Amino acid sequence: MATTLTTAGGRHLGTLWAYRGLVMNLAIRDLKLKYKGSVLGVLWSVLNPLLMMAIYTVVFSLFLRAVILPDYWALVLAGILTWVFFSTALTAASVSFTHNANLINKVAFPYESLPIATVIANFVNFLIMEVILLVVLVLAQSVLHRQVGLRPPAVLLPVILAAILACGLGLSLFLATLTVYFRDVEHLVGIGLSALFYVTPVLYPLDARALPHGAARFIPYLRLNPFSWFFESIHSVLYYGTWPDWPTFGLMLIASAAALVGGYAFFMWLRPRIPEEV
């Protein structure tokens, strides 16, 4: 059983590769829909995270004084962009089988292309935002502090982004498949993400010195959340400009590989029945 599943999985990856043109076309479709009405669409997708950054910065740093860090806005922006990728990609991908039932029913094609394309479209968007982020960081550092904005650890950024992509792909395949069987997963994903947002160090570092008195005792528990490993790594290389905590970095790599392999295996396990159940 295990070996047949493995060979089927391998063969299926070959099919998926043959359909790479489809994945690309679907991703382009997603991006086009997102940017429909062109100028305003692009503008909005840039403005949205900036606006969120401004709000969170004001609320958490000035108003609540929950996080005390220099240039706190930069940490918020780096965190928000990654979070927006995870949440929009997973929300959209979780319904990509159920909302395309008529396609999966009627056409023989590797339908994992659907969630994969959704994730890729969101990832392309994320990459564009990361480039803008890097430019903003470099400019701000040189203007505000007359320093070089990026330090050597930033070379790890591509590795972290790749891990984020792998994790997004795996979770999307898992959620899209699960939604076929449980229609309310679509809503649960939304609820889960809102809850996760606060227990994941998106807007704060897992650093006792930056957090209010008494918050330190929660840090070990928060570290158990696999998402925290991604955000800690991102914050290290982009905000602090330090090499990441290597065990955390390693855990992140393992978690992303596990998510990718696990999500794909879960999909392959239930794949034969999806056209009937969807």
Place this chain on the structure above:
Amino acid sequence: MAIELDGVSKRYRVYRERYRSLKEVLMHHRFGEWEERWALREVSLQVERGSTLGLIGHNGAGKSTTLKLIARILVPDRGRIQVSGRAAGLLELGAGFQPEYTGRENIHLNASLMGLTRREIDARFDDIVSFSELDDVIDTPLRTYSSGMQMRLGFAVAVHSRPEVLVVDEVLAVGDAAFQRKCMDWIETFQGAGGTIAMVSHNLGVVREVCDVVAWMERGRIVRMGEAEGVVDAYIEKVREETGLASGETIDSPGGPHHDIEIGSVRLIDRQGQEVSQIGAGEPLVVEVPYRVYKAMATPVLGVAIHRNDGAYIYGTNTHVDGQELGPLDKDGLVRLCYPSLNLLGGTYLVSVLLFADSRTTVAPIDARWQQYRLRVEANGEDSGLVRLDHRWELSPSLEGRRS
């Protein structure tokens, strides 16, 4: 063999009560109540390269499941399926079309869904457009297309995926007459080039015309398979028995809303040239059918059928089976069908007039007046049956005149 099914079975779950959400499943500790139903049991069939298989049978007989298995959309629970060569499914034309996309963008998306690479799409793009005859509007959004145009585009993309095995489900039942003809022409070319087809159609006329081999399915099994004509005729016979209604040619619904040509107001005329709704048995009758032509037709076929008011099919014929060329038609006109003597028994009859695009589509009329003209036949006799056969009695007082 291009298609080979060996002991293929497919099982579905039929839910009486289905829990589709995590909440319900957690509450009830199960996915619902279902029974397993075998949609296909031990189906084996083989289709040679270059041959066309037709699947006929009632709804739920397993035809579509078989097609979806051949198209590799579904996976069998038991048995083995082998399809050699590139298979393309025409189960739905234009699957995944985006209304906001232009025709051009939709070609790219749809073709890649059929498994074409970018390079293949670019190479065949011009052919696809010219086949679809949408050159002028290819850069306008799909939502501005008529449904016929969308269908043409979908068909154009599908045929240009250059399949070796084609899986077709009722595609020919949609679209206007011109589109149907185009499909049929292409299918003929495809067959001529050695392509293999598996198709489902309720249009028995098309099945008889197009298929080499026909499999008649009932409750997930093949009950009879063989040369097309024989199987289709046997099936029609069976359906007639079951329904008691009885028209071989028009078991299925009349055509779609696309009228390229229209039947005008039909008149039944007696020997004096008067419009009538009642005549005496054995008298001549003329069915006068005016038609309006909105779009020129090359090979239209006109048919007239007579049913008794209890549904019994008495007689039907059309211009094609009688060897008459009605077309080409490009302007309005009139057709008369004359019965020199209408040898019906006394009773009430219903006359139908049907107009077809051509002889291959004589199950899906483009316009029809189904049992719309009531005709009362007066007869004195008390003989019985369906029609009065010409006859005379010879009475002989002895056995001497007996012919050996």
